[in-house]
Amino acid sequence: LSLLVFNGWKVWTEVTKEAPDNAVVVELVGKQFNWLVRYPGKDQKLGKHNYLKTDELNTVGIDFTDRNSFDDFMAGEVHVPVNTPVLFKIRARDVLHSVFAPHFRLKMDAVPGMPTKFWFIPTKTTADMKAITGNPEFTYEIACTEVCGPGHFGMRMKMVVDDEDEFAAWASSQQSFLAKNPDYLRAVPDKLK
DSSP, X not given: OHHHHHHHHHHHHHHHSOOOTTOEEEEEEEETXXXXXXXXXXXXXXXXXXXXXXXXXXXXXXOTTSGGGTTOEEESSEEEETTSOEEEEEEESSSOEEEEEGGGTEEXXXXXXXXXXXXXXXXXXXXXXXXXXXXXXXXXXEEEOSOOSTTGXXXXXXXXXXXXXHHHHHHHHOOOHHHHOGGGGGGSOXXXX
């Protein structure tokens, strides 16, 4: 039992330590009953969030008093590059959720008021896995494994592992939250406009 605990502690320490500097940051926010995904923009710095700023459109509470949030963008699915460290910053908006990426053997709770994180390196693109499995419909997914209410069963999100060029093209094609929702410019302090 001691060996199991020690080996488990070593793995836990590895996935929760500071991610490498070149890690792609993805924020995952659990809410009943879906995942919200936010990426840093071109500056590669994820802006701050504030639960008091959460509303119908600003579902993750992006804080526009932080300059780093100006180019952050939301996505309808998770995209990550292959052979590159990926840091998942995880939080919950309402009740306990749990991020589960079964093909990467990763699981981490999303706890309201207590951000968690883990990092990993995907080694096979979605296209590679389609070829390996012989399944043209193969998709990576993120699911919730913490029973979080009556809609828990549907709390899944598609995850795409791209090659580096595909990921760069996808990320550069995304429009920032502020560009899509210019009314939020009123939340930017005058000194930062």
